[in-house]
Amino acid sequence: MSLTRLDRRYGAAVGSVWSSTLGRVTRTWTGLGSWRDTDVRRFERTALPVLLAGQRQVASLTASYLEQLYREVDGRARRVDLDLDTVTGRALRDVDPAEVYRRPFKEVWAALGDDVSLDEALNRGAYRLETIAKTDLQLARTHTVREVGEQMPHFTYTVRELQGEYDCALCMIASTQRYLKRDLAPIHPGCDCLVKLVTADEDPGQVIDEEKLERIHDAVEEALGKSDRGGRAVDYRKIIVANDHGEMGPVLGFAGQRFTGPDDINLPT
Template sequence: MTSALLGMVQAKARQRNALEELLEERLAAWWRMTDPYDDDQIAYFTEQAIPLMETAQQAIVSLTTAGQMMYMQELGVDLNGFVPDVPPEVRTFPHGVVGQFGKPVQVSANGRRSERLAVSEPFQRPARQLRAEVAEGKPFDNALAKSAERVKIIAGTNLALAAREAEMQIMQEAKRQNSTVIGYRRVIHPEFSVSGSCGLCVAASDRIYTVKDLKAIHTHCHCETMAVTRTDDPGRDLNENDLKSLYQDATSTYASDLKRTRYKVDSHGELQAVLVPKKRGQDVLRTKAYTAPPDLDEFQRQYEIAQRQLPLFRKILAQTRADGFDDNSNPVKYQTAQIARFEGILSGNK
């Protein structure tokens, strides 16, 4: 493995991570300004989210393509200008659930037709989730926080799906054009795993997959792929370097067990191949190796948003109460929670 290749991998990973964080935080901020009980506001949120989501997906596809082409060049594989064809609809349509997801979208990608889920549909789910949890008696603040986290997961998952589709098309084309390509390996990125390096990914990175094997993902997965040829397996060296760092910096005894994590690949209606524990419900071992510094720019942005939104929400709350809604009504609960959040940001507590 050359130092140039290591630099390429790290630079690409940093760019992807920065784009993902920016997208997730912006969409979550927009969602928190949306009344989850107002269908018009939810529709407006979705209308704003879709072009941002699609633009971010296109950026990820471009970044993934550039990275994979550089990796291939290092391996001496020339793809003759091949460009992957990844549509905005990155989720497959989950058949078998009558009426829940509307009609499938007919999509042609890389010469193949398939039925996909509309980009807008996942962004309806946070509101449905919040309403259901509040109806069950769960605290509104908790339901709101969980729905905002779900917005982030939707965005991050879409980016992972777009990157995976680009990677898989490139891998398959590389195999078609060059018989020395025998498969690919998962390359882990513990430096961007805020919740800790995932034992599932570490265990799965220890083998070579054929280009027909769809890379299995999971929530907040930061793995990428790297081709393996008959004579070279650079991803193995990269993984070993990261594992050495994990073992040195680990804050628990879990590091030594990461490679022994038992996993399997499940089929998911929308996401297709997903990485899950061997036994359903089993905890996934994680080990932290890095501590990311606080993002002061993001806090400043949230501070400015709070300055603008706090007076507005106070006026909205006053009008809502004047319209006859009491403190136990969902609109008042939502607006009160937003006011408390903005006041917390302005007082220096995120």
């Protein structure tokens, strides 16, 4: 599989929603001032409508994308009936969003209770907020794919396409697999993989790109001295892979690093 023009256009549109939503929510967080109980309620009034709007935008874009994808594959137009309330807000986790977005504040309070500096406590809270918001945006996407997929019997499976300049090794491994559309879920908090519904005359099997899968495991083993097909001995979510690094090809780093070249990466020997 590879990204088509339609995929890229859809990916860019969703990326724009992510950037706008996360930017506005982050600015609200940093501008609170005290992060006490009263600020929780102020944050809810300001940020929750922005988050819900972002989720609904992602869901609408995803439904439209899948309609166009179906037309390209099947040759016929197919309009879907999607209730946005079933793929956004409380429907994402079956938990009140107000409770979910109180968790970054609890992160700050817990850190302060452990005598962590205020700046560090706020950084932890901001990171928790970003992770939750990204996950909810991706959940809006995956829930929509599941709902819409049920209305598109021509599509049987889902595959993941990598969009970013950098992706975690776990997502890269997932991109070598096929999944049943009813089993679709985000790979990890903050995952932004593009999800495609696909059809096949016969089941291609779980692994659809054996060569790429082995290259990923070999690269991890070369860098760390070990790899793990079961994903327990090595946390593949924390291994960052540059998808295209010019003449070098894929290079590895670790979550939290922002690298631009081989000299910026420190791998254990």
